[in-house]
Amino acid sequence: MKQKLFFSLCLLLSVGFAQAQGLPENPQPGKCYVKCITKDTFKEVTETLQVHPAYTTLKVVPATYKTVEETVLVKEATEKYVYTPATYETIEVPYVSKEARTDLNIIPATFGRDSRTFETYPATSGWEYKILEDCPSVNKEDCVAACFVEYPAVMRDVSFTTLATDASTSSVPVSERASVYKKRIIKTPARMDKIEIPAEYKTITRQVIDVPASTVSTTIPARTETVTRTILDKKGGITTWEEVECALLDPTAIPIFYETASARLTAASKRTIDETLLPLLNDKAVSIEILSHTDSRGNDDYNMSLSQQRANSVVNYLVSKGISRSRLSAKGYGESRLTNRCSNGVDCSENEHSRNRRTEFRILNN
Structure with missing residues (x-):
């Protein structure tokens, strides 16, 4: 009896509030509401669930080297100048010592x-x-x-x-009186002779990479289990609506994947962006934030930088699709927002680590 009374009161308040506030009775996707709903009905289903994803193990094949000889310059070519002084000869020059x-x-x-x-x-x-x-x-x-x-x-x-x-x-x-004096004149002028000094070379041996390091991958298949679970059978009815700021919504994870230690988007990730984010941005005048995370393995600073690069790659892809950069922001959180216990030094499975390697988005304004 009390439940029926509460439901009736909630329904009356919802209609009156919606009419007073002018809210739509059928909410559109992308809008955010606090809602008063009737009880949902559930049913049990049996499903086969993947309890451990397929994954790849990598084995490093070290690089091999080869020895090569190389001629290197150990002293650059130069030049020097040799000075040869002038030579002289003595001549007698007549002159009038006393004029006539x-x-x-x-x-x-x-x-x-x-x-x-x-x-x-x-x-x-x-x-x-x-x-x-x-x-x-x-x-x-x-x-x-x-x-x-x-x-x-x-x-x-x-x-x-x-x-x-x-x-x-x-x-x-x-009559005049004549005499002579001695004078030294240049026989051969002074000169500078340029002498080229050749460069000096040396042959050295060094090791260069012959075959770069590589990895050998082994695919481990996924493990599945059959479970029985309860699912929603019928959604309860909406009785009241209250619009809230969409920026207050929790970030929503999107299945965007990257190559190991890379921020380059895969073709599958681009299709995911085309199917999830582009329609939202094209249909609504909203701004979104891309949040990228890593697991705890590896250097903290490197993970922070990698997560920022991955968030930037999503923003850059959306810009290439015609979305204004002013409507987008990118933030990398590295391993600072782990969703489980798998922090530095904690032994976790690959599945547990994979939950932290995620990219999310949230609406900043509507």
Whole structure:
């Protein structure tokens, strides 16, 4: 009775809540809801289950070497320069130690004698008054006589020297004085001779890989068991819906496989991505995160790097299919999120380790 009452109340709340919130009565794939459901019905079925997967064991065949001879350079070729100095010879060079000149002899001037008469005072004439002696008159003017007197010119002979020939010179040539000096001249100029010094080589022996290391694989078949299990026969009904953030959903594992120690996607893994992730990304405007994990075997840092490379390879493949890189993110977790007890140093089966080698995705937003 209480169950029927609870179911009726849940159904009423679901219809009212869905109508109030406008949620679809038939949810579409890719949307996330918290749901109130009726009890499921179950049934028992018998199935043959694989309890241990088929796997491959590997045996390493070591590499083999061969000895080869190789000529190597031990001293590079070079060159040197030899200097040869110049040689000289001595010659005599004539030169004028004293130039020729012309001396001058002076010829003095010569003179002659001559004379000339000069009038030193000209001839004169005129009246002269003369008082007569024994003039009986008291007035002397009564005893004055006038006489007309002429005086001859006064002449003087002056002798003087005359220039016969003026002073002059005569030229006397004096010959130049010659001499010689010694001079050393280059007979052969200095030079630099380049001498090539050849390289030096040595023959060595070394071991090189003849046949690289390889592995021999042995396939171990899967083991199966027949079990009886209970399965869902009929899904209960949805009574209420409440939309939640899809980023809160747990990561979903996808069967993506890689070659050993490689991040390259196999053809089967690409088909899995095409069938699972591409339809979701093409139909919905959602962003997803790719999460890649490894088992605990091997170096921790190497596993972290390998898991990141594997997550990146999925993102790069989706980008090559036309998905915007802004809608994708990749994160490698290495062996930090093991799903079982198989941590470092723990003895686990191959099946247990394989559960940790997984790639997951989760919706970041819807």
